[in-house]
Each structure stands twice: as structure tokens, then as C-alpha cells.
Amino acid sequence: MTSANPALAQFIRSIPLFSLVDDADLNDVLRLFRPVELSAGDVLFGEGDPGKAMWVLGEGTEVSVATTAGQNRPVVVAYARKSDVVGEMALVDDGPRSGTAIVTQSGPAHQIDANEFQAMRGAFVPAAFKVLRKISVDLCARLRHTNERIVPSGNAGIETPPLPRGPRPTKEMVDRYPAFKALPAVVKLALAAKLEVIELTEMSPIFAEGEKTDGAYFIVEGEVSVGRNGKTLANLPAGTMFGVVACIDAGVRSASCVATGPATLLKMSDRDFDQLFVAGHRFAFQIVDLIARQLVQHVREANMMLPLPGRPSGIARTSSKPVEKMLPAAPSEADLDVISTELEVESSLSIELELDLTDFNAEAEPLG
Numbered sequence: 001m002t003s004a005n006p007a008l009a010q011f012i013r014s015i016p017l018f019s020l021v022d023d024a025d026l027n028d029v030l031r032l033f034r035p036v037e038l039s040a041g042d043v044l045f046g047e048g049d050p051g052k053a054m055w056v057l058g059e060g061t062e063v064s065v066a067t068t069a070g071q072n073r074p075v076v077v078a079y080a081r082k083s084d085v086v087g088e089m090a091l092v093d094d095g096p097r098s099g100t101a102i103v104t105q106s107g108p109a110h111q112i113d114a115n116e117f118q119a120m121r122g123a124f125v126p127a128a129f130k131v132l133r134k135i136s137v138d139l140c141a142r143l144r145h146t147n148e149r150i151v152p153s154g155n156a157g158i159e160t161p162p163l164p165r166g167p168r169p170t171k172e173m174v175d176r177y178p179a180f181k182a183l184p185a186v187v188k189l190a191l192a193a194k195l196e197v198i199e200l201t202e203m204s205p206i207f208a209e210g211e212k213t214d215g216a217y218f219i220v221e222g223e224v225s226v227g228r229n230g231k232t233l234a235n236l237p238a239g240t241m242f243g244v245v246a247c248i249d250a251g252v253r254s255a256s257c258v259a260t261g262p263a264t265l266l267k268m269s270d271r272d273f274d275q276l277f278v279a280g281h282r283f284a285f286q287i288v289d290l291i292a293r294q295l296v297q298h299v300r301e302a303n304m305m306l307p308l309p310g311r312p313s314g315i316a317r318t319s320s321k322p323v324e325k326m327l328p329a330a331p332s333e334a335d336l337d338v339i340s341t342e343l344e345v346e347s348s349l350s351i352e353l354e355l356d357l358t359d360f361n362a363e364a365e366p367l368g
Contacts (some may be wrong), residue, residue: 002050008033011027011083012026012269014083015085017131017135020132021131025126031225033111035109036055037108041102041103042102042103043103044103047097047098047100048096053090053114053223054087054090054114055109055111056084056085058107058109060105060106061103061107061109062080062081063086064079065078066100067098067100067103070073074319077099078094080101091118091360092135093296095297096300098300098303115240126285129289132288132292136277140245143254144300144304148179150234150302151229151254153228157278161205163204164200164331165317168197169192169195169196169197169266171188174191174266176220176221177239179235179290182325183286184285184335185281191283195218195265197266198266200264201263202261205259206265207253207256208254209227209228209229209253209254209255210252210253213247213253214251214270215247215267215272216263216267216268217268218240218241218268219238219245219265221238222262224236224265225257225258226253226257232333235320237320240293243257244294245295248291281337285327286327286329296321
């Protein structure tokens, strides 16, 4: 597709955040960019402010990001320059900024309004979710780097025997994970075919730091402790997911996870997770959105643990905040797109699907 602004299109292609956006979707991204001139001393956002926009810096522009994180004096933690982005987590949610961004050298930039980007998400525009996928990849790298600064990697010496194999979840079990509850029945059916129920009756190791990934996990009931080199980083309650970092970046586990007592988990294999993460149907977009918001939450919590002058590192988060709702979408025949890519159709399935189509507010044609 030909761009109405070739120079801007070329600039966007040079920005890593938009590297997954192809030519067919480029104009959707172009419409988000608003040229602005930044002056030295401008405060783009303050620590604790809600996320309302992000900026892509142009030639000669520089922005410093500083944080107090409960200290008396701010500490500069990063500088951003040409083609760097500042405040990109605002595209994921409007949660509080973890630092203050101040323009240190005047120059041009492009601003992207978070509400406009969220409108693209709500309309399930593919470009929005390609950007969210890249943000998720970047957040994984940031989490690994931040965790290394909090607690250097090491061998915690945890043995992880194979977890007990479980059945596919029922619709009722899928409903027990809060974010999945509002999904259309036909989507739950496809999702259940990619999940396995893991029932743990006591404190149990799930995987260890340095291991290869075997999948991502969703906590239905119980609590999971996340540790690194023998120190606790977080305690994850029901409704949260874990193990997604290694699934996304194909690296080894960056931390060890242990169920602190009886727990019910849903497991998705790394292969199925990867297929869903890069798929182009509406449910895959909802999953990408859910993952991005959960990763942003983990990054914010990890930032609060970073070592700063006068504060020791490695202070454990008492509990991570779950993302309880997926990107809302009214039931639609578009949900049937999930069937061809996420479910192996059996001969008896058509009857179930015809029943599930009653979720749609439109007359469904027989599936034959």
C-alpha cells in the first residue's frame, strides 16, 4: 500500500517498536503519528501520572527518565535519543508512570495518543496488535535485565520433577480463570483444546531458573512464588499468568516458580503459546493484549525493586496484581476464525459448534 507520507513511513520503518508492522498495515500506524516540537525543560510526564501518550524522538532530541521510587532525590535511569520511544507502556494501559520524563535537548518528535491507539485495539485493527507483540517482546527483555539488576542469576538448586499430567479443562474450569470467563463459548472450546489442567496437592516446584521452557501457566487457584538465586521476587495470586517470558523470547527460565501449597493451574505448551501469540484472528489479538498488560504490571512491580541509592535491592513484592479482564469483544461470527487455526475438528464437533453459535446475535448458517 502506498503511503501518503513517504518520509514518515521510512522513519517509522527505522523504529524497532514498529518492526512487525508490514506495508499493508503501515497507513494505520501513520494515522497515529502527530508531529510536535519539544523544548528543553518540557516535562512529558511525571512519576505516578497516568499514561496518556508516547513519543518517538527525532534528530537531536534527547529525553531523560528519572525515578524516585520512594527516595528523596530522583535518579536518572535512562536517556532516549533519535528513533527511541518514550512512554510506550501508555499504549498498553493507563497505569501510573514509574518515572519522570524531561526533555534535555530540544528537537522534533512524534506523539501517539494512547486513546487513539486503544480505539484501534478495540476495533481489532491488526497493526495495533503487531505493535503490542513487539512491546511484549521488549518488555520480556526489560524484565530479564531488571531482574538481573535486582538479584543476579544463579543456581538455586531446585529440583523440578515432572508435573502430574492432567486432562483438558472443562468449560467450567476455563471460566474459573477470570480473564477467560467472558469469552464466547466457541472460543472457550478452542482454548480448552490447547490447555491442560495441573492439580497440585502440596507445595511443589513447577520449573527452575535456567531450565528450558515447556509452556506458560495460568493460576486458577492457589499461589505461586517467583524466586531468583534463592530470593523471592513475587507471590502470584489466582488470576495471574507466569512463564510467558521464556515462551515469547525462547530463552531459558529467568526465575524459579514454586506453588506455595495446593494449587490448580492451566498449562499451555510453548508450541501452542507461540502459535497463538503470532496468529492473526481476533482471539489471538485478545491473548496478545492480555499478555502485554500482565507484562507491564510485572515490569512496574520489578521497577519498584530496583537498587537505588539508600535502598537495598531484592525487596519482595507481596503480591502481583492480576489482569482480570480481556479486551472486550461482543460475540461475533469472526470468533469462528479461531477454529481453523486453534482446534483440530473432530467428526462430532459440528453439533457442539452449532449449539455454540447461539452466542452470536446473528442468524448462523448450518456448519454441515
